Amino acid sequence: MTPVNYIESPLLSRTPLAWAESVLADPLALLVDHAFLEKKAANNAMDMMTRWPGDWTPGWVETMTAVARDEAAHLAQVTRLLVKRGGRLGRVHKNPYANDLRRLVRKGEIGDTVDRLLVSAIIELRSAERFSVLAAAANDGELAALYGRLFASEWGHYQVFLRLARKVAPADDVDARWRYMLEEEARILAAQPPGPRIHSGYSPV
Ligand SMILES: [Fe+2]
Numbered sequence: 001m002t003p004v005n006y007i008e009s010p011l012l013s014r015t016p017l018a019w020a021e022s023v024l025a026d027p028l029a030l031l032v033d034h035a036f037l038e039k040k041a042a043n044n045a046m047d048m049m050t051r052w053p054g055d056w057t058p059g060w061v062e063t064m065t066a067v068a069r070d071e072a073a074h075l076a077q078v079t080r081l082l083v084k085r086g087g088r089l090g091r092v093h094k095n096p097y098a099n100d101l102r103r104l105v106r107k108g109e110i111g112d113t114v115d116r117l118l119v120s121a122i123i124e125l126r127s128a129e130r131f132s133v134l135a136a137a138a139n140d141g142e143l144a145a146l147y148g149r150l151f152a153s154e155w156g157h158y159q160v161f162l163r164l165a166r167k168v169a170p171a172d173d174v175d176a177r178w179r180y181m182l183e184e185e186a187r188i189l190a191a192q193p194p195g196p197r198i199h200s201g202y203s204p205v
C-alpha cells in the first residue's frame with residue numbers, strides 16, 4: 001500500500017519512509033511497543049465508557065465498547081505475531097508521547113470530555129499514519145498485512161472520536177481546540193527520541 005493520503009490527513013507533520021525502514025530493523029521491539037499501545041487504547045476506551053457528558057449521551061457506551069473490542073483484538077493479533085517470532089511481552093511500558101498529549105486535557109466536565117476525545121482521536125490518527133508508512137516500507141508480507149489492516153481500523157477510530165467530540169460540544173469550539181491539539185502533537189512527536197517504537201521521533205531527512 002502507499003502511505004496515507006496527506007490531503008485527507010490533518011496532521012501537521014508527516015513521517016518519512018526512512019523512519020519505517022529504521023524502526024523495522026528491530027521488528028520484535030516494535031511489536032512489543034505496539035502491543036502495549038493496543039492495551040492502552042483498550043484501557044482508554046473502557047475508561048471513557050462511563051464518562052459521557054451530561055445525563056446521558058445516546059450511542060456513547062456502544063461506541064466505547066466497540067473501540068475497546070477492536071483494540072483487544074488488535075492486542076491479540078500483535079501478541080500472536082510477537083510470540084510466533086520468538087518474542088514476548090514485558091510487564092512495564094513507557095509512552096511519553098501519549099503522556100505528553102494527555103497533559104493537554106483541561107479540567108472541568110465538558111473541556112475534559114472534549115479534550116479526552118480529541119487526544120484519543122489524534123493518537124489514533126498518528127498511529128494510522130505510522131501504520132500506513134510501515135505497511136509501505138515492510139518487505140515482510142506478514143507485517144505489511146498487519147500494518148495495512150490496522151491502518152484502516154485506527155483511521156476509523158480517529159473519525160469516530162472526532163465525530164463524537166463534535167457531537168458533545170459546539171463545532172467551532174471543538175475545531176479550534178482540534179487545531180491547537182494538532183500543533184501540539186507535531187511538537188510533541190518531534191521531541192520524542194528515535195528508536196523501535198510506534199510513536200518514536202526521527203531526524204528530519
Ligand atoms: Fe488498535
Ligand SMILES: [Fe+2]
Pocket residue numbers: 041071124153154157
Ligand atoms: Fe484504535
